[in-house]
Amino acid sequence: MSVVVNQASANEITVAKFGGTSVADFQAMLRCAEIIKKDSRNRLVVVSASAGVTNHLVRLSQENVPEQEREDIIADIGRIQFAITHHLACHQVLDTEINKLLKALAHCAQQQAGQHCLQNSDEILSFGEQMSSRIFAQVLQSVGANGHYFDARQVMKTDDLYGKAQVDLAQLSANAQALLLPQLANKVIVTQGFIGSDEQGNTTTLGRGGSDYSAALLAEAIQASNLSIWTDVVGIFTTDPRITDQARSINEISFGEAAEMATFGAKILHPATLIPAMRQDIPVFVGSSKEPDAGGTRIQRQVDSNPTYRSIALRREQTLVTVKSPEMLHASGFLAKVFTVLAKHQLSVDLITTSEISVALTFDNPLGSTQALLTKAVVEELEQLCEVSVEHGLSLIAVIGNKIHGTKGVGSSIFDKVNDFNIRMICHGASEHNLCFLVPEEDANQVVERLHETLFSH
Structure with missing residues (x-):
């Protein structure tokens, strides 16, 4: 197997974020892996949990979930993940890691059923990204893209406001420069969106949809040149295409407009995503991992058109x-x-x-x-x-x-x-x-x- 190794300086790095539908199954992950392999500037990959997993975890994080339901949910999560890993030639070690995570998840869920705790809830919600990032790193390896797993909690330090933790930007920047950036010269690093850790090392979450925000914060911390958000639609639309078939894709949009759209309900971006990109003036691209060559939406400070x-x-x-x-x-x-x-x-x-x-x-x-x-x-x-x-x-x-x-x-x-x-x-x-x-x-x-x-x- 040939391994792609590309030397990349900080100003050539693209941070690529893949949402839940983009890492839903093996074929979806394979498409994403080809996107990463195709452009040598893709050095840091941020992933969400595989589609469907977070909804299961939200249920496990609630109070008084019956034991049988807990067991069924964890079994469903395992089926989603193992349906991906069994396509990989050397999956035994990976399967062992996933089984360890599922066992730890079962323990957390049992504790939560006995006594609801916001700190434990964040721990439960983190397992989706922990599993999908490990799996995607191996999918990258399988296509020769030199993918390596990295635990985002080493760099994404937050306060202890569980459920909607605030990130310590200075600490993130220092940690990313010391622990993450040096690895990007000859590896493709795969890490998690949505999660961080507080001063005591407890897992925290940035809120539902926080994977986009994580990617933007990491792009800012390493001073990346671009941020790509890969989802299941071809860019940002004039409105939700599920409401009207007249909705059409937008080629370019300013930071200000996109921030308003995200704030007021456009599902394509987490509301906080653009803030780090705006601070560092990092262009953001939104495209479809299902149709990577179909174009998308470019978000940047200056655009050519400014319609009412x-x-x-x-x-x-x-x-x-x-x-x-x-x-x-x-x-x-x-x-x-x-x-x-x-x-x-x-x-x-x-x-x-x-x-x-x-x-x-x-x-x-x-x-x-x-x-x-x-x-x-x-x-x-x-x-x-x-x-x-x-x-x-x-x-x-x-x-x-x-x-x-x-x-x-x-x-x-x-x-x-x-x-x-x-x-x-x-x-x-x-x-x-x-x-x-x-x-x-x-x-x-x-x-x-x-x-x-x-x-x-x-």
């Missing part, structure tokens, strides 16, 4: 909280008190609108979250200050583009087409890149489809 309307993003599972108090009228300090409560519970507000005696705030409830963000304790504490109402079953629609707040006719172009729907809240003017509003969940798809036809039919 670039895309429509949709984010479901939104919670609207309205806080109301007559004491707000001509009074100072009320908003500060409200946000002090939210900060205490480490809650981030997405949208906010105000009137003389009330404030409306939106919160995201990400799919797959293991815990509710807006807890009963938060509501009770707010009720000590004011009257509180909470509404669920809403979706946030964001029209993304350029200079939206300064373009005449934007409001009528958008709202004239959806005036027969109940618009629950509008947020406009704070950003030149978006106009956002809430609608009932059951109307969301129809609103997006109608707006897309209006704004992108030409």
